[in-house]
Amino acid sequence: MLVGIDDLSFYTANFSLDLQELAAHNGSDAAKYTVGIGQERMSVPGADEDVVTMAANASVPLIAGMKKRGEDPSLIRTILFATETGIDQSKAAGVYLHSLLRLSPRCRVVELKQACYSATAALQLACAWVARKPKEKVLVIASDIARYDRQSPGEATQGCGAVAMIVSANPRVLVLDSETGVHTEDVMDFWRPNYRSTALVDGKYSTKVYLRCVRSAWQDFQQQSDLKFGDFDYFCYHLPFSRMAQKAHNHLANGNAHELTVKTLENQISSSLIYNRITGNSYTAAMYIGFISLLDNTAANLAGKRVGFFSYGSGSVGEFFTGTLVNGYQNMLHQQQHQSMLEARQALSYAEYQKMYAFEVPTDGGEHKFEHQTTGQFRLVGIRDHKRLYQVQ
Numbered sequence: 001m002l003v004g005i006d007d008l009s010f011y012t013a014n015f016s017l018d019l020q021e022l023a024a025h026n027g028s029d030a031a032k033y034t035v036g037i038g039q040e041r042m043s044v045p046g047a048d049e050d051v052v053t054m055a056a057n058a059s060v061p062l063i064a065g066m067k068k069r070g071e072d073p074s075l076i077r078t079i080l081f082a083t084e085t086g087i088d089q090s091k092a093a094g095v096y097l098h099s100l101l102r103l104s105p106r107c108r109v110v111e112l113k114q115a116c117y118s119a120t121a122a123l124q125l126a127c128a129w130v131a132r133k134p135k136e137k138v139l140v141i142a143s144d145i146a147r148y149d150r151q152s153p154g155e156a157t158q159g160c161g162a163v164a165m166i167v168s169a170n171p172r173v174l175v176l177d178s179e180t181g182v183h184t185e186d187v188m189d190f191w192r193p194n195y196r197s198t199a200l201v202d203g204k205y206s207t208k209v210y211l212r213c214v215r216s217a218w219q220d221f222q223q224q225s226d227l228k229f230g231d232f233d234y235f236c237y238h239l240p241f242s243r244m245a246q247k248a249h250n251h252l253a254n255g256n257a258h259e260l261t262v263k264t265l266e267n268q269i270s271s272s273l274i275y276n277r278i279t280g281n282s283y284t285a286a287m288y289i290g291f292i293s294l295l296d297n298t299a300a301n302l303a304g305k306r307v308g309f310f311s312y313g314s315g316s317v318g319e320f321f322t323g324t325l326v327n328g329y330q331n332m333l334h335q336q337q338h339q340s341m342l343e344a345r346q347a348l349s350y351a352e353y354q355k356m357y358a359f360e361v362p363t364d365g366g367e368h369k370f371e372h373q374t375t376g377q378f379r380l381v382g383i384r385d386h387k388r389l390y391q392v393q
Contacts, residue, residue, distance in 0.1 A: 001134060003127045004171035004323055007065055009334045010289050011058035012161040012279045014375045015044040016345045017353045019156055025350045026151060033156045038242030038273065042159040042280030044348060046373030047359045048380045051085045051143040052093050052390065054162035056100045056378040059139065061334050062166050063101060074104035076166070078129055078138040080122035082112045082284045084192070084313075085144045087388065094141065100378055100390055103139075115190065116144075116238055117313025119163070119284040120321070126167035127176055134169035141165075144283030149198050150357065157241045159280020163288040173295075173329045174307070180321040181221025183213050190314030197360060206314055210244065211251045213318035214310050218252055221320040229256035232322070233305040234294060235268050238312040239276040239286040245269055248310065271297040278342060287311050295325075296335040303327040344375075 018041050023030040033039050045054075066073050081094030092111035112118040112125075119142030126138035143162035148154030189206035192199040214237075221227075229252070237245040249269050253260065275293035282289060287309065295302070302325045312318045348356070362368045365386040372379065381391045 001131060002170050002175045003130050004167065004176040005123075005174040006137070006166040006168040006171040007062045007173060007332050008163060008165040008288070008292060009058050009061040010161055010163045010275075010285065010292050010338065011054050011376065012043040012159075012282070012341070012345075013045040013049055013054070014341075014345050015046060015348050015356065015373070016041045016278070017044055017348045017350075021348075021350050022156060022353075026155075028156075036243065037157065038246070039156060039277055039280065041278045042156070043161060043345070044158075044353060044356055045145055045160045046356065047370045048372060049160075049374045049376065050087055050380050050388075051083050051145065051162065052087065052096045052100070052388075053374065053376060053378040053380055054160065055081065055093070055097050055141045055143040055164065057376040058143070058162040058164040059097070059101055059141070060377060061337060062139070062164050065332075066166075074106065075135070075137045076103055076139045077107050077136045078126070079103075079107060079109045079141065080112060080126055080138060081109070081141045081143070082119035082122045083141075083143050084113055084115055084118070084283050086111065086113065089194075093143070096388070096390060097141065100392065114317050115313030115315050116240070116283045116286060117311050117317045117319065119288060120309075120311035120319050123165065123167065123176075124180070124319075124321075130167055130169055138167040139164065140167055142282075142284035142288055144285055146281035146283055147198050148201070153203050154199070154201055157281045159282050161279055161282030161285045161289055163285040163292070165288070172326055172332050174323040174325055176321065176323040177225070179221065179225035179227075180319055181217040181219065181224060183216040183220060183318045185209070185213065185316050187314075187316050189316060201314075207244065207247070209314070209316050210238075210312050211248060213312055213316055214248050214252055214320070217310065217318045217320040225322075227306075227322065229253065230259070231306060232308040233268070234272070234302075235308045235310070236272045236287055236290045236294060237269070237310045239273070239290050240281050242273040242277050245273060245290070252310075275338075275342070292338065295329070295333055296338055301330075303329060
């Protein structure tokens, strides 16, 4: 049975900060960002945006597509919501999403966490669920807001975004193989204790762990599959910043791709980096936004092409897996919508960015109304009695 991604879409906030603007006000050389880490802009969420509103906005095109094709959304009987920007220690963010999308109550919902990796765990679990019950569909969500301390090395890698994916039998975008390579190692390269709103990170160490993990996951994959490096046409990597994917690809290619030119290796990942450069890190969503970027920004027909994926979550867990693009996948793309969304973002001044960064959801449990900033279809209107209040615009 063929199982994989039937449809997918992404959403990011409607505000962005040019990293040259950031550099001009924090004493850094802009080239440190644009060349050093390969980033140009970062998306900045409004006060009335969170992982739920972004996930709902990312999901709308998928639900609309199902209805347009005469498919019943009640076929979605499972929602797997992956995030490391959790909004509640008990209630899954996916339950709020389920309500906003007005899906059938005949549905199971769960939230998954393991840094930036958990969306891949959700995808693999979804494939197993569909293999067991092929008539059902699973909605997989990856949604996060990457936030670091002001004036810290991580500030320039901030961003936000959400990816929604429908996993089904006989998928129309990507057929996933069952063979994967995995690696888990207990390290402290990046973490966020419950009492902090921003993460702690050892950037140089995290880079070393990432590269060690990609090598180990690849070695395990080779034990599980007959595929070799030369059998892959494209690669998508977890994207804390674009330069990391380039480092990882060169690291993986070393010793595996002597016959491939530097240009060929570059072409295997270049299209997957385009969206990340202007949205920034989105944790669980980052690699999947990279996959959407590959599909949206590659003019050639990719049907039959094999893509290798490396998903990494600090702390750490990594997985290498693979899939093949389906003939006619172009009919399922939301390219124009994605590019129109990115072009319509409002550029922030440094002062505006400072003000938006300073906002935090109140924790006193009182009644608070949030400024109307997002142009998305869903917004977080405020808090009352420790309860989040959402609205469909």
